[in-house]
Amino acid sequence: MSLTLRQICLVAEKRQPVIDDLVAVLGVEVCYVDPHVEVFGLENALVAVDTNFIEVVAPIAEKTAAGRYLDRRGGNGGYMIITQSDNAETQAACRARAADLNVRVAFETPHDTGNYLQLHPADTGGSFFEIDWDQSNNPIGNWAPAGGTGWEKHVRTHVISALKGAELQSSEPESLARRWSSITGIELRKDAAGSLEMPLNNAVIRFVQADDGRGEGLGGIDIEASDPKKLLQAAEDRGLKISDTRVMICGVRFNLV
Numbered sequence: 507m508s509l510t511l512r513q514i515c516l517v518a519e520k521r522q523p524v525i526d527d528l529v530a531v532l533g534v535e536v537c538y539v540d541p542h543v544e545v546f547g548l549e550n551a552l553v554a555v556d557t558n559f560i561e562v563v564a565p566i567a568e569k570t571a572a573g574r575y576l577d578r579r580g581g582n583g584g585y586m587i588i589t590q591s592d593n594a595e596t597q598a599a600c601r602a603r604a605a606d607l608n609v610r611v612a613f614e615t616p617h618d619t620g621n622y623l624q625l626h627p628a629d630t631g632g633s634f635f636e637i638d639w640d641q642s643n644n645p646i647g648n649w650a651p652a653g654g655t656g657w658e659k660h661v662r663t664h665v666i667s668a669l670k671g672a673e674l675q676s677s678e679p680e681s682l683a684r685r686w687s688s689i690t691g692i693e694l695r696k697d698a699a700g701s702l703e704m705p706l707n708n709a710v711i712r713f714v715q716a717d718d719g720r721g722e723g724l725g726g727i728d729i730e731a732s733d734p735k736k737l738l739q740a741a742e743d744r745g746l747k748i749s750d751t752r753v754m755i756c757g758v759r760f761n762l763v
Contacts, residue, residue, distance in 0.1 A: 508592035509637065509690060510645035511709040513552070513559040513652075514672055514727055515586035516756040517572050521564035524582065524756045525551050528560060531740045531753060532729070532760075533665025537657035548572055554661045557646040558669045558708075560727075561586075562756065575627075582757035584724025586624075586634035587672050587711065590645050597623055597639045604629075604689050617650050630689065631682045632674035632713075633724040637690075645707065665733045665740075670763050671709045673726030675716035682722070683713035726759035734762055 518524045528534055534553040543550045547567030552559045563585065565573040575585060591597040601611070601623060609629040615622050620640035627634045642648045648655055676682040683702040687694050694702045703712040709728070716722060731737050741753035753760045 508596060508707060509589040509692070510592075510707040511558060511587070511669060511672070511711075512590045512638075512645065512649055513561055513586075513588035513636075514584070514669065514724075515561040515563060515588060515634070516583070516758060517575055517585035518562055518564045518582045518756050519576060521549050521551060521562050524562045524564075525553070527744060527746060527755045528553050528562070530744060531665075531737060531746060531755060533662055533733075533736070533740075534560070535660045535662050537660035538651075538653045540651065540653070546570065546572075552652050552657070554652070554657050555666055555729075556661060556663060556668050559649070559652055559657075560669070561588075561651070579720055579723050579757075583720065584633060584672075584727075584756075584758050586636055587632075587674075587724065588636040588638065588651065589706065590649070591637050591639045592643055592645075594621065594639050597621065597637050599691065600637050600689055603691060607685065607688055609689060619648060619650060619654070622650075625689070631685055632676060632722060635686065635689070663732055665731065665737050666729050667732040668730040669709060669727065670730050671703075671712055671728035672724060673712045673714055673728070673759070673761070674723070675714050675718070675720075675725040676722045677716055679713040679715055686711065686713075720757075724758070726761055728761045728763045731762050737762070 537554040547570035610626040612626040613624040624636045703710040741747040
C-alpha cells in the first residue's frame with residue numbers, strides 16, 4: 507500500500523484574503539486556478555510547496571457543501587486531505603475497504619491521466635479524504651488538480667520547503683485513527699508525544715484531541731521551514747503568529763517542525 511500526500515485543501519469564506527496570507531507568510535506563489543470547480547459553486551487557487559500543494563476553496567453560490575462546512579465548523583478551516591496512490595489497484599483496494607466500512611464515495615470521476623476518488627467526510631470522520639491515481643505514477647510530477655504540469659515554475663522554497671503532515675482533531679482521536687487506518691490498510695504508530703499517526707510516503711496524518719472548541723476536523727498542517735525567522739516575522743506582521751513554532755492561517759494551525 508503506497509499513498510503520498512500531494513495536496514491539502516482549506517475552505518474559506520473569501521478566497522483572496524487567505525491566498526494573500528499564504529503568499530505573504532509562506533513565501534509561496536499561486537500555481538493554478540481551476541475553472542472546473544465553479545460547477546460545485548466554488549472558486550479556488552493552489553499554491554505550490556515543493557512537489558505538494560495547498561488549495562483554498564471558497565463558495566461563490568448558495569447552499570454549497572463548502573458553505574455548510576463553514577457553518578458547521580464556525581468559519582475558515584481545513585477541508586480535505588488529498589493523496590496520490592501508486593496505481594489504480596491501490597485506489598481500488600482503498601475503495602473496497604471503505605465500502606466494507608459503509609464509507610460512501612462523495613465524488614468519483616476519471617480524468618485524462620487517471621481517476622479521482624473522494625470519500626464522504628461524514629463517514630470517514632475528520633475531513634474529506636481523497637485518494638487519486640495518475641497513470642504516470644510520478645508522485646513528484648504530473649498532478650491533474652494542479653493542471654497536470656506547468657506548476658513547477660511557480661515553486662518557491664526560500665521560506666517553506668515541504669509539507670510534512672496533516673493534523674486531524676477529534677473528541678475520539680483513537681477511533682478516528684483506526685477508521686482511516688482501516689480504509690488505507692496502513693498501520694498506525696505513535697509519535698514522540700504519544701499521538702497516533704498514519705505514515706504516508708512523504709508525510710504523516712496525525713490524530714489528536716480536539717481542544718479548541720471547533721470540534722472534529724482538519725485542524726493543523728506540519729510544515730518544514732527553510733527560513734523560520736522570515737516566516738514568523740511575516741506572520742507577526744499580519745497578526746497570525748501564535749508562538750515561535752506555530753502560526754494560524756485560515757483557521758488552521760501551521761506547525762513548524
